[in-house]
Amino acid sequence: MTISIKEKIEAANAEAFNRINAAEPVLVDIVPAGDVVPGLEDRMVLHAGPPVDWKHMSGAQQGAVMAMAMFEGWADSHGQAGQLLDRGEIKLDSNHHHHAVGPMAGTITRSLPVYVVENRTFGNRAYCRLVEDRQQFGDYSQDAIAELYNWRDAWAPALALGVRHMEGLALKPIIAKALQMGDELHNRPNAASAIFAGAMAAPMIGAGVGKDDLTSTLNYMTGHDLLFLGLSMACAKSAADAACGIEYSTVVTAMARNGKEFGIQVSGLDGQWFTAPAPEVDGLYLPGYGEGDAGLDMGDSAITETVGWGGFILAGAPSILNLVGGTPEEALAYSREMREITVGLSPDYLIPALGFQGTAVGIDIRKVVQTGILPIIDTAMAHKDPGHPIIGAGLVRAPMECFHQALRSFAARYATE
Amino acid sequence: MEKDTPINELLQKPIVAINIGVQDFAEALQDQGVRVVNVTWSPPAGGDAEMLAILEKLL
Amino acid sequence: MLTESIVLPNRYLDSVFLMRVAKRLAGEPGIIQAAVVMATPKNLQVLADAGYAGVDTLGASVNDLVVSLQAETREGARAVLDSMDDWLQRDSGPVGATMVRTLDQALNAQPASNLAVVSVPGEFAAGEARSALESGLNVFLFSDNVSIEDELSLKEMAREKGLIVMGPDCGTSIIGGAGIGFANVVRRGPIGVIGASGTGIQEVTTLVHRWGSGISHAIGIGGRDLSDAIGGISALQAIDALEADPATSVIVLLSKPPGKKTRSLIDERIAQCSKPVVTCYLGILEAQPAGNGSATYTRNLDAAASAAVKLAGGDTGADGVETQETVSTDSASVDSVSIERALLMPGQRYIRGVFAGGTLCYQAQQIIRDAGLTVRSNEPLEKGMKLEDSRRSTGHALVDMGADEFTRGYPHPMVDSSQRAERIIAEANDRQVAVLLLDIILGYSASADPAGELAPAIRQAKRLAEQRGGHLTVAASICGSPGDPQGLETQTERLRDAGAIVFSTGLKAAQFATAVVSGRDA
Incomplete structure (x- = not known):
């Protein structure tokens, strides 16, 4: 008896769903990316979203890439950096091709320390850079780059000592707790950040981190609400990567944007990108900025939605309900809507506002196309031009065209009988 | 005949409706003071014939 | 342009909420830009960089809230700043409507629902109707092009659950005075109507109204319900329901001639009914008796309406002449x-x-x-x-x-x-x-x-x-x-x-x- 293609898909999607849920992410180290990220070469900048060349890169991402060239000492000014890039002397590649993710422009180079998160269930590792509010938005000022130096020279090494001292920090419990404390782990990781800072303090002391670095690092951690986003992204990536490459699976394993294009990847179509023009973000602006300033949707942070966090569980994050118009009912409606396009509910990550039901996990491209319901993503906003810090935050839906393309390719590959 | 079947209840209690499809019907009910939630319905795959043909095979 | 600012000491509000307040403030007449932030050194620097003059000299500290406006006039800015407490109340802006796209979402929004009105294209109608029945809703199924197999399975499912499917291809029902689909505004009264067609129900219910009586309920059953393929499932349920309904004293059944088997089923049921039943099988050729037990047979809609009004104790005049409170439309002498x-x-x-x-x-x-x-x-x-x-x-x-x-x-x-x-x-x-x-x-x-x-x-x-x-x-x-x-x-x-x-x-x-x-x- 032959198994129908529909049954094969259902089985493959159940497998993808189970793998995402089975992830046991552990922070094992924080080291310069060049030491750990596979394929990250010298004079190479990894960036968020699907691959894009220098000429076609969005303004904010260009700004961030120039800043990295200055950070690495390849150029003294953004002008000089721009010339190197114009001449093709700096390679560019997508983070996702290297098991890495980065917020907004998402830029990673060899000497920038990254969080190393190991998925203990499957043994795979994922990497994410720090989260800040300037360079990753395209700001190449000295102040913006100075924060990266602090990260490289003081904060990351101090944290790394602490992590090694405790032989890794399990992140799943922190995430589960934070979800019940009003986090959605994308725009709102405040509780997780606080728990993480608390968990790191004693180990850093135990590891013998010097007083100055310790003080500086503790100040950095306790004053940084978005600290944990870098970790939640790495966790999500380690879970999503484990679900890659399952024959016949229609589950989305990555959603990422580069400010020009929105791209998705699908488990059963490993390695392929399905892209469409990046959408505009429906958002709120910080002082000094307004409509007309914003660039298009950008960042790898939609990896959090890919595993069911972020926009998918806005209902669990009361303090940012204002992103969706203000009422819990509306946020709940979004969360319920996401159940229509996913394989199932997480057994571990539970949302009080949804009656302690699990987050919706495993976006199925078939269901997205059939229902017309697009994944909802909450996000920060960058400027359309290089040289600016964060300008706001808002909501965005993935474009349908990505899902149409993916479904077309899937049918071409699998529905041949 | 049981008195408490859902049909009998429908005849005794005010209508509380969910409208799926033609929005005029929801508006007409609203005009009569009937509680109604309108479902903004769209056909599967937005009516895209190519996508529907694929979904037919895959979903 | 000028900048006006105030400090609200020891006031903590979430930054996303504050951004929303700022967006609303910026929409006020005379306000060019607005910033509402916690007074962290970093935020104050951002404001200064963005051209909000003087925010660094306000003496605000980390736990204070700063509101800074760039306005056309000082008075305009002050007017807004003076009412800041109101602005910082819970967001009163119009709530962006979340689209209800599925039956599940609708049920969540309105758990007390008891009826689904389904008018999606025929190929999708049975699926929507089935989901509605599964959720315990009665169904008014306006859509046509529903297959006879689907109709039968929907009606069997409904009967099992004590629910009714009105339709498919049901144009009209009036339940408890509420018109569903194409329905007229008619008085409530003692006459319950069961109809296989929408316009049949409309004609009879408006005549009943014009002749001074009223309608308890009118239940559409769809054009094929009385065919032998369906066997009158909805019609029989409707008779049961109207017989049990205290507001109904007379029942009218309108249809094309039923299938042979179904006809005898229905006639048997009518004979046992404790309330008088007026039938009108339009187009029927064979002669019918005027009545039989609780049954009154009529040959057209006017006669059906007239017989029902009389049975309900009303007076339609000699041959259905309108009573005084209705409008006369007949212009033919x-x-x-x-x-x-x-x-x-x-x-x-x-x-x-x-x-x-x-x-x-x-x-x-x-x-x-x-x-x-x-x-x-x-x-x-x-x-x-x-x-x-x-x-x-x-x-x-x-x-x-x-x-x-x-x-x-x-x-x-x-x-x-x-x-x-x-x-x-x-x-x-x-x-x-x-x-x-x-x-x-x-x-x-x-x-x-x-x-x-x-x-x-x-x-x-x-x-x-x-x-x-x-x-x-x-x-x-x-x-x-x-x-x-x-x-x-x-x-x-x-x-x-x-x-x-x-x-x-x-x-x-x-x-x-x-x-x-x-x-x-x-």
Whole structure:
């Protein structure tokens, strides 16, 4: 008896769903990316979203890439950096091709320390850079780059000592707790950040981190609400990567944007990108900025939605309900809507506002196309031009065209009988 | 005949409706003071014939 | 431009909330830009960089809230700042509507729901109806093109759950006074109606209203419910429900003739009913007794309505004459027939009907047939009488413009009269036409001005006949109540102004038309 293609898909999607849920992410180290990220070469900048060349890169991402060239000492000014890039002397590649993710422009180079998160269930590792509010938005000022130096020279090494001292920090419990404390782990990781800072303090002391670095690092951690986003992204990536490459699976394993294009990847179509023009973000602006300033949707942070966090569980994050118009009912409606396009509910990550039901996990491209319901993503906003810090935050839906393309390719590959 | 079947209840209690499809019907009910939630319905795959043909095979 | 700022000490609010407040402030007249932030050194620096002058000298500290406005005038800025407490209250802006896209979402929003009104395209209708039944909802299924297999499985499922499926292809129900689909504004009263067709229900419920009585409930069951394939599942459930309903004292059942097996099932059930039941099987050929136990048999909608009103203790007058509180729409006197006949030229001999209501078209065929004339239709009484081409009339012909063939891709004639208007002109171009027979249907969800939409075509049709030296009799019935949104009187006036002779029932219009052409058919 032959198994129908529909049954094969259902089985493959159940497998993808189970793998995402089975992830046991552990922070094992924080080291310069060049030491750990596979394929990250010298004079190479990894960036968020699907691959894009220098000429076609969005303004904010260009700004961030120039800043990295200055950070690495390849150029003294953004002008000089721009010339190197114009001449093709700096390679560019997508983070996702290297098991890495980065917020907004998402830029990673060899000497920038990254969080190393190991998925203990499957043994795979994922990497994410720090989260800040300037360079990753395209700001190449000295102040913006100075924060990266602090990260490289003081904060990351101090944290790394602490992590090694405790032989890794399990992140799943922190995430589960934070979800019940009003986090959605994308725009709102405040509780997780606080728990993480608390968990790191004693180990850093135990590891013998010097007083100055310790003080500086503790100040950095306790004053940084978005600290944990870098970790939640790495966790999500380690879970999503484990679900890659399952024959016949229609589950989305990555959603990422580069400010020009929105791209998705699908488990059963490993390695392929399905892209469409990046959408505009429906958002709120910080002082000094307004409509007309914003660039298009950008960042790898939609990896959090890919595993069911972020926009998918806005209902669990009361303090940012204002992103969706203000009422819990509306946020709940979004969360319920996401159940229509996913394989199932997480057994571990539970949302009080949804009656302690699990987050919706495993976006199925078939269901997205059939229902017309697009994944909802909450996000920060960058400027359309290089040289600016964060300008706001808002909501965005993935474009349908990505899902149409993916479904077309899937049918071409699998529905041949 | 049981008195408490859902049909009998429908005849005794005010209508509380969910409208799926033609929005005029929801508006007409609203005009009569009937509680109604309108479902903004769209056909599967937005009516895209190519996508529907694929979904037919895959979903 | 100037900057005005205030500090609200020890006031912590979430940054996303504050961004939203800022967005609303910036929308106030005279305010160019607004910033509402916690006074962290970093935020103050951002404000200073963004051109909010003087924020660094406010003396604000980390736990304070700073509101800074760039405004056209100081007064404008102060006015907003003085009412800051209100602005910082819970967001009072319009809540962006979250789209309800699925039945599940709708049920979450309104858990007390007891009825789903389904009018999606036929191929999707059964699926939606099934989900609704699974969720414990009764279903009003307006959609047509639902397969007979789906209809049967839906109705069996409903019966098992004690729910009812009204439809498919159900145009009208009135439940507890609320009209669903195409329904008229009628008084509540003791008469419960069960109907296989929407316009049949509309005609009978409006007549009951006009004759002074009222409707408890009117339950549509769909055109095929009484076929043997379905076996009258919904009809039997409706009889049970109306028998149990304390507000109902008389039941009316309207349908085309049921299937043979179903007919005996229904007749048996009616015989056992504790309340009187009036039936009207339109188009039926065999003779029926006037009554049998609790059953009263009638042959047309007027008779059904009249019998029901009488059984309910009302008085319809000698033959259904309207009571004083209703509006009279009949404009034909006994003389009218002879006046019209006198105006016709030799050779003008046919009735042409252009109908919006399928049941009114069907009933009119019955009237004409019973007068001994041959009448064709796209929806004929008997198969042999089918128009060869629905778009071209021959002989006496009545066209149901609401049939599938005319509505695929076009609005139903009850909603939009343009196809009917075209057909009226086409009929008027035939020099053998003597009478144009029309129906106008009012009520919820119908066209806002059906008479107004048809009036120009009626005028032009009459003119065409006159240009040939003849005359065109236009007989139109109005199905409606004085409470209908279109206004019964206004609609009547519009038709009369256009030269139509207006009747209060489809039956009377058809009888009049038949009388005008009688004896001319040779």
